[in-house]
Amino acid sequence: MESNWLPKWAKGRIIYQIFPDRFYNGDKANDPPNAEKWEKLPVSRKTLYGGDIRGIIKKIPYLVELGIDAIYLTPIFASPSPHKYDTTDYHQIDPHFGNVKTLKELVRKCHKNIIKVILDGVFGHCGEFFFAFQDILEKGPKSKFADWFYIRSFPIKKLPKPTYEACGIWWLPRLGTENLEVKKYIFSVATYWMEKTKINGWRLDVADEIGHEFWKEFRKLIKKVNPEAIILGEIWHIASPWLQGDEFDSVMNYPFRQLVVDFFAKNKINAKEFDEGLTWIRKAYKKEVNHILYNLIGSHDTPRFLTLCRGNVRKMMLAMIFQMTYPGIPVIYYGDERGMVGGADPDNRRAMDWGELKGQRKELFELYKKLVTLRKSHPALKIGEFFTHFIDRKNNIYSYLRRSEDEEVIVVLNNSGKVRKVKVNTPNVWRGSIVDLLGAGAYRILRGKILVTMKPYSGLVLKTEKLISQCYREVLNCS
Secondary structure (H helix, E strand, O other), X not given: OOOOOOOHHHOOOOEEXXXXXXHOOOOHHHOOOOOOOOOOOOOOOOOOOOOOHHHHHHOHHHHHHHOOOEEEEOOOEEOOOOOOOOOOEEEXXXXXXXXXXXXXXXXXXXXXXXXXXXXXXXXXXXXXXXXXXXXXXXXXXXXXXXXXXXXXXXXXXXXXXXXXXXXXXOOOEEEOOOOHHHHHHXXXXXXXXXXXXXXXXXXXXXXXXXXXXXXXXXXXXXXXXXXXXXXXXXXXXOXXXXXXXXXXXXXXXXXXXXXXXHHHHOOOOOHHHHHHHHHHHHHHOOOOHHHOOEEOOOOOOOOOHHHHOOOXXXXXXXXXXXXXXXXXXXXXXXXHHHOOOOOXXXXXXXXXXXXXXXXXXXXXXXXXXXXXXXXXXXHHHHHOEEEEEEEEOOOOEEEEEEEOOOOEEEEXXXXXXXXXXXXXXXXXXXXXXXXXXXXXXXXXXXXXXXXXXXXXXXXXXXXXXXXXXXXXXXXOOOO
C-alpha cells in the first residue's frame, strides 16, 4: 500500500542540482566586484563567478531539453561566501543572485514548464555576520540572543578555538534549535519563503545535527502550507529513523552513491557485493520510501564522478544507465551531463562549461537525455518493482528486472573492461523478440533465452514486445 504521507509528484522523478554562482551569469549588473572570468581555474573557496537566478531563468529551455522534473538550488540567501552556507540574512536573497522578485519569476516559469523548485535550508547553523551572533559579539552575556547559541564561555573568542559550538569551523556558529525563539524564527523563515514564492520544498543541510522533535514540528508547519512539498534531509548514513512519516520524505542517499563509486568508478567491489549493498539499503527503508530516495552519484560535497572514473566516459555512462533505471529519484549534479571534471571541494564546484559539446562529451549528454526520456515513458523504470535477475561475480555482470503492472524491463550491465558473451533469461516470454531501448537493436528469444555480446563497460535495457508479453499473461498459445 502506498504511503500517503509522501508527496505524490516525487515518486521516481528526476532532480537537477544547481550551484547558483557557478551555473550561468544572466545579469552582469549584479556581479560581485571581484568576480572572476567564467573559465578561470583553479577554483578557490573564495572565488566568485557571478552566476545568479537570472542565469537559471535563461537556461530553463536547457533544463526542459534535458527533461528533468525538479531543480534543487544550494543556498541563495545573503552571505559573503560563494556557497552561501554561512547565512547572514535568511529573509534576503543574496543581492549578487537577485531578489524576491527574481526568485518568484524563476519559480513561476519553472512551474509553467512542469519543473519543481527546491531550496536549501541551512537551519542548524548560521554565518558569523548573522544579526543575533553579531549582537552577542557586541554585548556579550547581556545580549538577548545569548541563548540562541551553544556558548561555552565569555568573552566570545573565535580563534584558535571558538568558545562556542560551531559546525566544523569557527565562522559557522551552531544555532540552539531547542530554544523556543530560535525555533519560532526558523519556522517563520521556512514558511515565509514557501508562501511568498511558492517553492516546492526544502533540502535540509546537516539535518542529523538537529533533534527529531524539531523536525517533527517543522514537518507539520511545512505540510500545512503545502501538503505536497518535499522535505529532503542531508544525512550521510542510513536514515530510517527520520523516514517514518513524521519528519522527512526523503534523504540524500549517500550509501547508494558510495556503492556506485566502488562498483563502477573504482571497481573495488564485485557484482555480488554491489547487489548485497543495494539490498541492505532497500531493506532499511519502507517500500514506498525507496521510490523517493535522493539517489545521487555526485554533489557539491564530493569529487566529480567522471574524475573518480579517471576520465573513463564509458564507466560513467554505465553508472548513468544504472542510476536512471534504479528505483528512487536519480539526481544530476550540474555539469555531469556535459562531462565536467573536478576533485574534492572546491574543485568540484567549477563554473559550468557551456562550450560546444563534441565527441564523448556529446555522447554523454545525449545518453542522459535518452535515459531521462526512457525513464519518463516507461512506468517499469520510473515506479516499477525491483528484482535482482542474475549475477556473474567472476565476469562482473549484473542484471535486474523492473516490473510494473503493464510492462517488464531487463537491465544487463557489463562492468568489466572485456567483451562478454552473456546468456539472458527472459522471464514470462518463451519465444519472440526483445528490444534494447538504448538502441542496440532487437534480439531473438529462443526457449526463454537470448545470447548477447556486450562491449566493455556497456549496458542493455531490454523490453519484450507488448504483444508477446500480453499473450503470455493471457495464457494464450502464441506459436
